[in-house]
Amino acid sequence: MEQFITTLFNGLSLSSIILLTSLGLAVTFGLMRVINMAHGEFVMIGAYMTYVVQQIFVKFFPESVRDIYYIVSIPSAFGVAFLLGSLLERFVISRLYGREIDSLLATWGISLILQQAARSIFGTQGVNVTAPSFLKGGIQIGGCTFSYNRIFIFVMILLCLLMVWVIMYKSNFGKQMRAVMQNRPMAQCMGINSRRVDNITFALGSGLAGIAGCSVALLGSIDSTVGQSYIVNSFMAVVLGGVGKLAGTVLGSTIIGSASIFTENYTSSTIAKAIVLLIVIVFLQKRPQGLFVIKSRNLDE
Secondary structure (H helix, E strand, C coil): CHHHHHHHHHHHHHHHHHHHHHHHHHHHHHHCCCCCCCHHHHHHHHHHHHHHHHHHHHHHCCHHHHHHHHHHHHHHHHHHHHHHHHHHHHHCHHHCCCCHHHHHHHHHHHHHHHHHHHHHHHCCCCECCCCCHHHCCEEEECCEEEEHHHHHHHHHHHHHHHHHHHHHHHCHHHHHHHHHHHCHHHHHHCCCCHHHHHHHHHHHHHHHHHHHHHHHHCCCCECCCCCHHHHHHHHHHHHHHCCCCHHHHHHHHHHHHHHHHHHHHHCCHHHHHHHHHHHHHHHHHHCCCCCCCCCCHHHHC
C-alpha cells in the first residue's frame, strides 16, 4: 500500500509538471493551431532564469533574504519567456499562420538556435538550483514521504490553472481569444484586433512554459535539453485531452503522467514511454478529436 501511494504521488507530480507545460501548448497549439517545436526551449529559459536569479541573490543580497530568490524567479521567468515569445510571434510565427509544416520546421530551427545559445552562455555542463530552505524536507506519513518542493509545485500549478481559466473564460481578452480561434473573419468584422490577440496569446503560452521551467529547476540538473524531456508528453496530453479545451488538457496530462509512472514502475522508462505512446495512438484512432471537442460553426461545417 505504501508503494502504491508513493507511486501515485510520483505520478501526480509528473502529471503536474506535464500539465504546467501543456497549459502553454494548449494556448499556442490548441487555440492558435501553431506547432511550436521551440516550446520546450521556453521551459529551458524558465529553468535557467531560476538559476540566474539564484546567483544574483547569492552575490548581491545578504544570506537572510536569499531564500526568497525562488519566489522572485517565478515572475522573472514568466516575464522573460513572455517577452521572447512575443518577439518570436512578431517576427517569425506571424508570417507562418496556416502553414503548419513551415511553422514546424521554423520553430524546430529556432529551438536549435536557443539550445546552442544556452550552451554558449552557461556551458555544456548542467547547472543546479539549490532549493530554498522552506522547500527542503517533506511530510512523513507512515512509510511515505511527500516532499515540500513537489507539494509547492502542486500549489503553483493550481494557481496557474486558475489564472488561465480566469483569463480564458472570465476576461474580455479571453472572449476575444476564443472568438478569434473559432471564427477569425467574423471576429475581425466585430472589431477585434486579431494580430494583437495572436501576439499576446502566443506570449502567454510561452510565459507559462517559463513558469514550468521554474518547477523543473527544483527537480534536477538544468542543461540546454531540459525542455525536451517534457515536450513530447505535453503534446500528447493536449491532443489526447482535445485541442483547445482546458479541462481536456488537465485530464490528458493526468492520464499521461500517471500511466508513465505506473508503467515505468513495472518495466523500464523506455518501455513505459513506448507503451504510453501506443495507448495514445490507439485511443486517437477511435476518437481523433480527443476526450473533449470544441463545437463551433467552422468545425460543424
